[in-house]
Amino acid sequence: MILTEFDYVRPVGLDEALALLGGTRGAKVLAGGQSLLPALRAGEESARLLVDVRHLEELRGVGRSAEGIRIGALTTLAELAAHAVVLAEAPEVAAAARANGDPQVRNLGTAGGNLAAGGRATDLAVAALAADARVELAGPGGRWTVPAEEFAESGAPAGTVVTALLVPAAGRAAAFEKTADPATLYPVCATAVRITPDGPRIAVTGATARPLRLRGVEERLRGGPYTTEAVLAAFRAEPRELFVPGRGTSAEYLGHLAGVLAARALQRADQALA
């Protein structure tokens, strides 16, 4: 039962959705609702109006674009995890989508919602960071994109709707690894990596306060080899405060876990590249 009260509206198009969001105090975007509804029930979030965009066709679909892959914000996590193009050209994104929750949550939960939920409880953002993806937003001022890294820090500005995730294609040289909390399935630590000609990109969430690119680790590992010893040493050189303990964990444990998961991911991505 949700004890807080709100109004609900289902706009027929994105323009109407934006007008409602811009013109109503306390209006929030509802898509799959798999993060928002539990938060409303728990009293962690409040809303006066939910603007349900789940039926807007213009926000659906996965396709190729000039930069790589364009993932419509309403693509469900289940669709994303099984999409042939995403699996072939952004495997860390598909694997991260599949790591969220359970099959039922993935059937309703959306790519845009997963990114917009923010924090360290979802898995897609870390893959978006490693992929150096961009988040496309629509607002009163039109449409624009922001780097996924910036979006992970600032979130969706009030009155905007996430419309797409734009992912550069990588081939197979990318991977995702996660250790899930057994009760919640949230990441104790999730890491995504992509190996590029300029060196590896490495992002971590769960173990950190929010999804983060670890540029220090990337720098230390440039040129490889990605042996477990080398990766663990690269993570040990990070400041301990980077790792934020959650239930029953310590910063030391999380730092080590992040290193172990990153090593596995790097080794798999490196193998795929060879």
Added chain:
Amino acid sequence: MDLSLNVNGRPEQFAAEPNELLVERLRDGLGLTGTKVGCDTGQCGTCVVQLDGRSVKSCLILTAAAAGSRVTTIEGVTTRGGELSGLQEALRQEHGTQCGFCTPGMVMALGELVENTADREAPTEPEIREWLTGNLCRCTGYHSVVRGVQRACSAARAEIPAEISGAAAVSAAAGSGSAGSASEPAPASVSASASASASGKEV
């Protein structure tokens, strides 16, 4: 709000508050109490129903957001004559129900898996267990549920109703079970790590 919903093939019209959850409409509004409320936080899976053919947690969707869709509950799975579906019959034969509280949610969740894989090889044991990630059985009796799904898939592939092909289905289920556990746990399209992480919870 005035809303309409197709539930188990019947059009329903009613007035509902915007903050009403679909599970509340089904149980309290429509009297379909086969759908259970276990945790009310989206974790236990006893409230799973199918929305336009996809399994979802009915405590994680507003009635208003589901309006206009086709909802199937456990009451819609059994025929009007009370005949069990192939999956239900296979679960019964494998004793895959235990206390029964989680069973409606499991049938609605697993029904999607059985349906989705009908045109390919039967799902492997790891696939079945991964699919059960969102359904908690506090009798902890997942083994017999897994066997029930394997039996249902074998029976469907043999195109013989499970109830009259008992012996054949058992041997076929055992065969597919061992084949499943010997092969790579993740489907070819998914990396091994994703499979391992998504099934982080032991089922």
